[in-house]
Amino acid sequence: MKVRLNGVDEVLDGEMTLDELVARLGIEPTNLVIELNGAVLSREEWPAHSVHEGDAIEMVRFVGGG
Amino acid sequence: MTTAAAHLRIRINALPVEVEAGATLFGVRAAHKPDADVAILNGFPLAEDRVLADGDEVVLIRRGERPSADELRAQMVSRHGPGVHEKVERACIGIAGCGGLGSAVAVALARTGVGRLVLVDFDVVEPSNLNRQQFFVDQLGEPKVRALKANLERINPYIAVEAIDRRLTLENIPETFAACDVVAECFDNPAMKRDIVLAMRRALPDTPLVTVSGIAGTGPSNAIRTRRAFRNVWVVGDGESAAQPGRGLLAPRVGIAASHQANKVLRLILGEHDTED
Numbered sequence: 516m517k518v519r520l521n522g523v524d525e526v527l528d529g530e531m532t533l534d535e536l537v538a539r540l541g542i543e544p545t546n547l548v549i550e551l552n553g554a555v556l557s558r559e560e561w562p563a564h565s566v567h568e569g570d571a572i573e574m575v576r577f578v579g580g581g
Numbered sequence: 582m583t584t585a586a587a588h589l590r591i592r593i594n595a596l597p598v599e600v601e602a603g604a605t606l607f608g609v610r611a612a613h614k615p616d617a618d619v620a621i622l623n624g625f626p627l628a629e630d631r632v633l634a635d636g637d638e639v640v641l642i643r644r645g646e647r648p649s650a651d652e653l654r655a656q657m658v659s660r661h662g663p664g665v666h667e668k669v670e671r672a673c674i675g676i677a678g679c680g681g682l683g684s685a686v687a688v689a690l691a692r693t694g695v696g697r698l699v700l701v702d703f704d705v706v707e708p709s710n711l712n713r714q715q716f717f718v719d720q721l722g723e724p725k726v727r728a729l730k731a732n733l734e735r736i737n738p739y740i741a742v743e744a745i746d747r748r749l750t751l752e753n754i755p756e757t758f759a760a761c762d763v764v765a766e767c768f769d770n771p772a773m774k775r776d777i778v779l780a781m782r783r784a785l786p787d788t789p790l791v792t793v794s795g796i797a798g799t800g801p802s803n804a805i806r807t808r809r810a811f812r813n814v815w816v817v818g819d820g821e822s823a824a825q826p827g828r829g830l831l832a833p834r835v836g837i838a839a840s841h842q843a844n845k846v847l848r849l850i851l852g853e854h855d856t857e858d
Contacts, residue, residue: 546771548778550811555782557775575810577774578823580797580830581682581767 519571533561536572546577591637594648595655606631610641617641650739657694665851666694672850673697675761677749677777679725680704681830682793683767684715684732685839686846691733693847697741698733699761700726703748713832751776755784763849765842766792769824778814786813789854791845793817796838797824799831807841807858815858817841 516527527536533551537544549556550573551564566572587602593613600609607630610620619626621640622633633639648656658666672695676683679702687698702725706716710725720728726744733742749757749768754777758764764785766777774792781790795818796805804819817838824830848856 546775548775548811553812555779555811555814557779573811575778575792575794575816576820577771577778577792577794578797578821579769579771579774580795580822580824581678581680581769581774581793581835 516566516568518566518569521573527566530565530567533564533566533572534558536566537561537574542574543576547574548577549574589633589635589637591633591635591639592659593639594641594652595638595659596652600633604633606633606639609633609639614641614643616643618644647738653737653739654694661694668850668852669694669847670696672763673699673761674846674850675699675758675764676701676767677754677758677764678702678767678769678773679729680710680767680769681713681832681835682796682839682842683765684725684729685836686765686767686843687729687733688715688736689840689843690846691736691740691742693843694737695740695850697743699743699745699758700729701745701747701749701757702726703746713830713835749773749777751780754780758785758788761788763789763791763846765846766790767839767842769830771823778811782811782814789813789815789849791815791817791842791849793838793842795819795822796834797822797830798828798834800834802834802837805834805837805841807845809857813854815845817845 516529518525518527533549544558552571556564588599589602590599606620606622610617619642622631623638674690674695676687679700687700690698704725706720706723706725706728708721710716716728724746726746730742730744766774768774781788794816800822807815807817810816
């Protein structure tokens with residue numbers, strides 16, 4: 516299944532929810548924001564959203580300092 | 582029959598003025614601002630009189646005197662070039678957090694003549710802030726928004742600065758920045774960086790947000806960049822360098838990021854919404 520992840524084409528082995536995707540990618544979920552097909556989703560919303568063929572996913576993890 | 586005397590078109594303190602041919606710098610000073618201590622002709626302070634030529638730029642300054650709003654505006658228009666100041670002076674920009682990033686972004690935008698700034702922070706100025714934040718020793722203990730407003734008024738007394746001493750939350754972010762054209766996320770806390778993205782995209786999706794992530798330490802300047810992250814959300818930084826024990830926040834790199842942020846805000850004010858950087 517092909518998706519576009521942070522502007523790069525990636526192949527995933529089947530549909531999965533966003534929290535599963537984050538775990539699969541080994542990304543630290545704290546302070547991570549995900550945009551799925553233009554909708555920004557918080558961590559509580561990830562289990563209710565699945566990734567499908569052709570989806571555009573953007574992820575930004577915020578680190579401290581200002 | 583009389584012939585019209587030849588006139589020179591010059592500028593005095595950036596405002597256009599016609600003077601008669603043969604007029605001199607000191608003559609113009611006597612006519613327009615006799616109490617001026619300093620007379621500058623085309624960028625050079627002069628102690629001796631000169632005959633003026635068409636197109637000359639004269640600046641007359643009385644030390645310690647505040648220029649009028651029209652005079653200061655004219656000087657800024659002449660510096661910024663056509664088309665910039667008209668948009669900048671109508672803009673309202675929100676600054677979420679007034680620490681190392683927010684204080685420097687606010688200074689840059691005030692110098693650029695942004696018409697209205699909404700400063701929000703709940704903190705007070707501490708000695709450790711002086712390593713990178715745009716405050717002074719005599720402001721220690723003051724609420725940051727009040728100290729920053731005072732500093733901005735010394736830079737440009739004619740812009741409107743709203744100082745809001747408030748802890749921002751997911752819930753109050755939308756009402757706080759509802760009137761802003763662009764918001765700069767200048768928090769220290771990464772959970773707040775996350776929350777302002779969620780709050781703005783849910784409640785104010787058409788208001789551009791310029792965020793920051795990864796600016797601590799002494800890594801390369803060129804690792805700090807501006808890129809579009811989400812719709813109407815840009816992120817400045819290297820994406821990795823968190824502030825942590827052993828990797829502090831230092832003036833140069835924080836200043837680089839703040840200038841990236843201020844420039845992105847300016848580009849958005851000027852209508853460049855569809856750019857990646």
